[in-house]
Amino acid sequence: MSPDVLAxxxxxxxxxxxxxxxxxxxxxxxxxxxxxxxxxxxHNAAGEELYTECLTLGGCETxxxxxxxxxxxxxxxxxxxVGPVYRNGTFGEPDLLRSxxxxxxxxxxxxxxxxIAFPCISTGIYGYPVTAACVIAxxxxxxxxxxxxxxxxxxxxxxxxxxAALYRERLGRRD
Ligand code: ADP
Numbered sequence: 001m002s003p004d005v006l007a008x009x010x011x012x013x014x015x016x017x018x019x020x021x022x023x024x025x026x027x028x029x030x031x032x033x034x035x036x037x038x039x040x041x042x043h044n045a046a047g048e049e050l051y052t053e054c055l056t057l058g059g060c061e062t063x064x065x066x067x068x069x070x071x072x073x074x075x076x077x078x079x080x081x082v083g084p085v086y087r088n089g090t091f092g093e094p095d096l097l098r099s100x101x102x103x104x105x106x107x108x109x110x111x112x113x114x115x116i117a118f119p120c121i122s123t124g125i126y127g128y129p130v131t132a133a134c135v136i137a138x139x140x141x142x143x144x145x146x147x148x149x150x151x152x153x154x155x156x157x158x159x160x161x162x163x164a165a166l167y168r169e170r171l172g173r174r175d
Pocket of ligand 1: 014015016017027028036037038039041042083119120121122123124125126127128157158159160163
């Protein structure tokens with residue numbers, strides 16, 4: 001990864017609902033109407049208005065993404081993407097996960113957003129192996145940043161120190 005690209009990637013350990021960025025990404029489900037894990041945390045922190053906007057969206061296909069406002073969140077927008085449920089890796093899961101990252105970045109760039117934060121999509125309830133998901137996340141984001149000016153900065157927001165260490169290692173750094 002080039003130093004220019006690396007300089008635009010941040011790894012933090014923490015709760016994504018606390019981040020003051022242009023958009024946080026939600027690891028949603030096909031209904032877009034809330035669920036457990038990071039999805040539940042985002043809906044709780046954003047408030048009822050997020051649910052009301054999500055009702056108008058008509059759900060979302062796996063691997064795709066849709067954007068809403070952030071309401072009570074410090075983040076201005078939420079990009080809801082639906083990661084694949086992991087079966088054994090032969091059901092298109094890698095391509096679908098790649099597509100989640102790419103579509104989210106595309107939406108952010110299209111809206112001229114400068115900063116975006118991702119959770120570790122699919123690696124909780126959806127069961128995607130964490131290391132394999134990290135490789136896809138880092139590769140997809142790095143490829144995007146190498147050929148696009150926006151978003152300027154991408155944060156990987158890891159909920160556990162273990163996940164954060166994995167991302168830091170993958171990016172070859174110590175921050
Ligand atoms: P999925 O259904 O896509 O697997 P989950 O929400 O179950 O989504 O898990 C995805 C990742 O989000 C997991 O690494 C989980 O630990 C993490 N996570 C859960 N809550 C938060 C939060 N508030 N902020 C950031 N990451 C979170």
